[in-house]
Amino acid sequence: MSTSTPTVAAKGAAGRPRTAAPGRRAGRTAARTHKAFSPWLFLAPGLLITLAFNLYPFLATVWKSFTDARTLTTGDFVGFDNFTALVHDDQFWVALRNSALYVALVVPCLVFLPLLLALLVQRHIPGIAFFRSAYYTPVVASVVVVALMWVWMLDDRGFVNGVLRLVGIDPVPFLSNQWLLLLSSMALTVWKGLGYYMIIYLAALANVPKELHEAAEVDGAGPIRRFVSITMPSVRSTMVLVAALSSVSAFKVFTEVFLIAGPTGGPGGDDTTLVMLIQRVGSGLQGRTGYASAMSIVLFLLTLVLMLLVLRADRKDKG
Amino acid sequence: MAAAAHTPAQPRPERVPRRRTVRALRYTALLIVLLIMIGPFLWQLSTSLKGTTEDIYTSPPRLLPEHPTFANYQGVADIIPVWDFVLNSVKVAVSNVLTNVAGAAMAGYALSRLRFRGRAAAAAVFVLALLVPMEATMLAQFATMRTLELNNTLVAVVLPGCIGAMNVLLMRNAFDNLPYEIEEAAVIDGANVWQRFTRIALPAVKGTLAVVAIFAFMGAWDDFLWPLIVLSDSDHFTLTVGLNFLHGTFSNNQRVVAAGTVIAVAPLIVMFACLQRFFFKGVGEGAVKG
Numbered sequence A: 001m002s003t004s005t006p007t008v009a010a011k012g013a014a015g016r017p018r019t020a021a022p023g024r025r026a027g028r029t030a031a032r033t034h035k036a037f038s039p040w041l042f043l044a045p046g047l048l049i050t051l052a053f054n055l056y057p058f059l060a061t062v063w064k065s066f067t068d069a070r071t072l073t074t075g076d077f078v079g080f081d082n083f084t085a086l087v088h089d090d091q092f093w094v095a096l097r098n099s100a101l102y103v104a105l106v107v108p109c110l111v112f113l114p115l116l117l118a119l120l121v122q123r124h125i126p127g128i129a130f131f132r133s134a135y136y137t138p139v140v141a142s143v144v145v146v147a148l149m150w151v152w153m154l155d156d157r158g159f160v161n162g163v164l165r166l167v168g169i170d171p172v173p174f175l176s177n178q179w180l181l182l183l184s185s186m187a188l189t190v191w192k193g194l195g196y197y198m199i200i201y202l203a204a205l206a207n208v209p210k211e212l213h214e215a216a217e218v219d220g221a222g223p224i225r226r227f228v229s230i231t232m233p234s235v236r237s238t239m240v241l242v243a244a245l246s247s248v249s250a251f252k253v254f255t256e257v258f259l260i261a262g263p264t265g266g267p268g269g270d271d272t273t274l275v276m277l278i279q280r281v282g283s284g285l286q287g288r289t290g291y292a293s294a295m296s297i298v299l300f301l302l303t304l305v306l307m308l309l310v311l312r313a314d315r316k317d318k319g
Numbered sequence B: 001m002a003a004a005a006h007t008p009a010q011p012r013p014e015r016v017p018r019r020r021t022v023r024a025l026r027y028t029a030l031l032i033v034l035l036i037m038i039g040p041f042l043w044q045l046s047t048s049l050k051g052t053t054e055d056i057y058t059s060p061p062r063l064l065p066e067h068p069t070f071a072n073y074q075g076v077a078d079i080i081p082v083w084d085f086v087l088n089s090v091k092v093a094v095s096n097v098l099t100n101v102a103g104a105a106m107a108g109y110a111l112s113r114l115r116f117r118g119r120a121a122a123a124a125v126f127v128l129a130l131l132v133p134m135e136a137t138m139l140a141q142f143a144t145m146r147t148l149e150l151n152n153t154l155v156a157v158v159l160p161g162c163i164g165a166m167n168v169l170l171m172r173n174a175f176d177n178l179p180y181e182i183e184e185a186a187v188i189d190g191a192n193v194w195q196r197f198t199r200i201a202l203p204a205v206k207g208t209l210a211v212v213a214i215f216a217f218m219g220a221w222d223d224f225l226w227p228l229i230v231l232s233d234s235d236h237f238t239l240t241v242g243l244n245f246l247h248g249t250f251s252n253n254q255r256v257v258a259a260g261t262v263i264a265v266a267p268l269i270v271m272f273a274c275l276q277r278f279f280f281k282g283v284g285e286g287a288v289k290g
Helices: A005-014 A022-064 A081-087 A090-122 A128-140 A143-154 A159-166 A178-205 A210-218 A223-234 A236-251 A255-261 A274-282 A289-318 B002-006 B012-048 B071-079 B082-113 B119-131 B134-147 B154-161 B165-176 B181-188 B193-204 B206-222 B225-230 B239-250 B254-287
Strands: none
Touching (some): A022 A289, A022 B119, A022 B154, A022 B165, A022 B193, A081 A289, A090 A128, A090 A236, A090 A274, A090 B012, A128 A178, A143 B012, A178 A236, A178 A255, A210 A223, A236 A289, A274 A289, A274 B134, A274 B225, B082 B193, B082 B254, B154 B225, B165 B206, B193 B206, B206 B254
């Protein structure tokens, strides 16, 4: 970084003759104090909010995870009891499995489908602006809204089953079968995320030199060959970014499953995800906040590991 | 284009039909995807306009309502105070935009353009904040809000996200891209930090400000988990929480639920349609680059 403006200003002040009247000197000291303070005045709101509502709650969560706190009590220190209890908690493993399944199935779709979509809308042809923003509509809409829409679409007598019945297929129990519930919710997550990641890919594709494609075309490379040998390598770092972003958000899924499977997480709670479990166990007047905090810490560590794994895979590929 | 220059020898009649096929295929694909992306919205809109006398469970599904009616929209208001919920959501979303734009721009400016002791530490706070998922700290935040006696208020809904760390870093990047010369002239003219910030730097990063504003609005309008946790009294429900309520209690009346979701999504789609040109430009210009 080159010299910033305040430094320039300070140099100018120091260069002036030192024989200033006492009054002027006092004024200059005030100005200097002001200069030292003003960056902090600019930063104060953002720093305070971030410290108070992000980093402090995190430290509080770490602390609470070692206590048996409940909603209205601070609780006593219990060491690693919460964590050992987690290991023996079937609900926790079900939730962890569902969240992991979510990542495993949703992320590949969200890495590749939006790329194809971006390629489809990349070229500036008439009407393309309309298509781009129309594809973005599911991103704009609230998860609650799109979840309610899909519940209606996937209802036993809803649109999808109505169409299936036309072809002579019996109604598919999208909303009552444990696995279909989870799959429906994943489909919703993918559908809603397509437009968002499409935009990220569009920005990346704009940076791919056109000459590469043209040269390959002259050499007789077909569209698939060009996709594999030119497009994929050029947007590789973006694919890693999308994988990191989508895996972290898939791991933290809450709203889709909460609305499609219901607050209790489907039949027997078998569709509960990790965040749903944290919410259910930790809130309410009888909430076991200490125990739920331990789960939160596990959630935090796993998202961190997930992110590091993706980023490391990126580095390995490059080397 | 270079490719065209290389192939003038190719017989034209063969090339033109091929291009036309490619173009037709492209538009067909575009239309199919379009149907997948906005079809569900249209189906929801159609359902919301169907009257009580019309069977909404027909097979094949009937796309257009026979006798379109707005009665279901009135129905939503009869069941839940939907306009109060809308008002609450507007309050939350507008405050979120104002605080994020102002707070993130100021912090971003300090991090990018001002020299001071502790700058690296301050920047690190925002980067660290990105690593902590809100989902992992929501219970502690709930406890904080209880201590501040803010639970079940809209202030509590807004506060945790009112200056997003991501937005601060976005603004810092935007300011980083401005040449220093612009400000140096102002320094010589005797402009103080605040004047340089508001008169010179801010107007130069309008695009990023717009992106921050749009994301802040959509994020606040769409958020569900945090308001669900922090709000207990239906007087303060935001629209998303209220809709969940509508869904849970009256899921048998699909027409009314549909009308409720249309009320929730229509303002956003209209807003986005108006701003999309600005938005895609801002994003494409490097606000979200990997």
